[in-house]
Amino acid sequence: MQDLVNISIPTAAGTALLGYLVVFFGLVLLMVVLLIMGSVFEKKRASAEKAAAIPAPTREAPVLTMENTLPKAKGTAGELKLYNTEPKDAAMIMAIVADTLGKPLNELRFISIREVTDDEV
Amino acid sequence: MDIMGVLQKLASESGFAAFVLTEGGWKNLVMILIAFVLLYLGIVKKFEPLLLCGIAFGCLLSNLSYFIGMGDNALYHPELWSQFLDSSSPYYHSYGHIMSNAGLLDFFYIGVKAGIYPSLIFMGVGAMTDFGPLLSNPKSLLLGAAAQLGVFVAFFGAVLLGFTGPQAASIGIIGGADGPTAIFLTTKLAPELLGPIAIAAYSYMALIPMIQPPIMKLMTTEKMRKVKMVQSREVTKTEKIIFPIVVATFVILLLPSTAPLIGCLMLGNLFKESGVTDRLSDTAQNALMNIVTIFLATSVGATMVADSFLNLDTIKIVILGLVAFAISTAGGLAGGLVMYKTSGGKINPLIGSAGVSAVPMAARVSQDVGRKYNKNNYLLMHAMGPNVAGVIGSAIAAGFLLSVFGGIG
Secondary structure, eight states: OHHHHTOOHHHHHHHHHHHHHHHHHHHHHHHHHHHHHHHHHHHHHHHHHHHHHSOOOOOOOOEEOTTTSSSOOTTOOSOEEEESOOHHHHHHHHHHHHHHHTOOGGGOOOOEEEOOOGGGO | OOHHHHHHHHHHHSHHHHHHHSTTHHHHHHHHHHHHHHHHHHHTSOSSHHHHHHHHHHHHHHHHHOBTTBOTTOSOOHHHHHHHHOTTSTTTTOHHHHHHHOOHHHHHHHHHHTTHHHHHHHHHHHHHOOOHHHHHOTTHHHHHHHTTHHHHHHHHHHHHTTOOHHHHHHHHGGGGOOHHHHHHHHHHHOGGGHHHHHHHHHHHHHTHHHHHHHHHHHHSOHHHHTOOOOOOOOOOHHHHHHHHHHHHHHHHHHOGGGHHHHHHHHHHHHHHHHSSOHHHHHHHHTHHHHHHHHHHHHHHHHTOOHHHHSSHHHHHHHHHHHHHHHHHHHHHHHHHHHHHHHTTSOSOGGGGGGGGOOTTHHHHHHHHHHHHHOTTOOOHHHHHHHHHHHHHHHHHHHHHHHHHHTTOO
16 A cells, blocks of 8 residues: 555556546446437437327217118208217207207207317317 | 733734744745735636635635644644544544534534535535536547546646655546545545645636637637537436436446545436425525535635645645646547547537536636637537536546545555
């Protein structure tokens, strides 16, 4: 240990060189770790962006036709088109409308029911 | 009551008499003048005023109250700390002895001696630092490494000038351009040199806008200085949160002696980035930082007692410190030049000089020099990468020197 207190010039030169290399070694390793970390996050972000770029599949309006509604209700007039509305919700809406108007449902004709989003209000 | 006797006693105990009557009392007068000069530099010239004002006033208080043989009213007692460090003394490493005889600044100094203040300052630095530029371009770590060249050249130079190994290591770290790191390492390895090393470190950090530009111009061509760098990639919040955890784990495992500095730096940064500890982040970067700065500066200043400051070694340290700063700047620029060549001229080598730490002053110098040659060039964010890499680099350099020279002598 004493040789490090009264350090000789060759030992000092060696220590200086070793120290500089250790700093480089440490920071190069850290750089590699950060590059790996960065590439993982970049890939994640790229895949997220890719997913966002594909347009979300729009649900086609289920059409209640003669073929898919069995049996046909008495007094039914034509087809009802539903846009972003579940048949169950549509049934409820039609019942409310009929009740509010005081008319039987088979005397009313609904052509389509579409959900109005907040943006459209 | 003997009025004349009381008056005589008051006169003989006064500092004015001590200048003349005590051994080396005139040296205190010189130190007081040095304190005035440092106060002038801090207040009027605004050289790192937050630190320099405290250091200068600590120096003033110490030299106003401590005279050899008249230590009763002293705020700082160098002989207590000499006994503390002397392995043959019965008071070796005895904080009890210090505390039972201490003056106010001795109490403050315990925080320096125990390595508490530099580590807490690092916590504040971490809470104030955005490591985003480094994360967006991790290659800037190479510039932070290259800019530690001055540390090891100055270390070698100090050995050539006759300093011991631990003293040379403490002098070399001035080249890291990081005040808390310099104080931390010097306190551990060569506490007798703390005053001059702290003064050199903080003075040169303040002089970076004068020291660096001539070297930057010397080592780069006008074409290089005009290089406009492209915007780095965007860094996510998650990356910023993970970064301090990764760095602390990785660097401390690699070099355990860096634990106090890197640990606190990264803890402060985690407070800032986590988004759930805003109050702690605010405290670390403001209230705590300010409180610790007051204690650190005054206690470091207090160590500037005449006997340990007014000697040839101080002049050597001041010169070696300047050499260390200049060579670190050159090392960073050399790294920048290599990156300029390897990137096909896409990297402006001026950002290399920011690798010397001294956040954010060195990055600002890169920005200013770059804009001088290309008005539309904004190098600041690109220079912040190597700049914060320099903080980690200087902590690793200090950790290495502490591993080699700690616990000897």
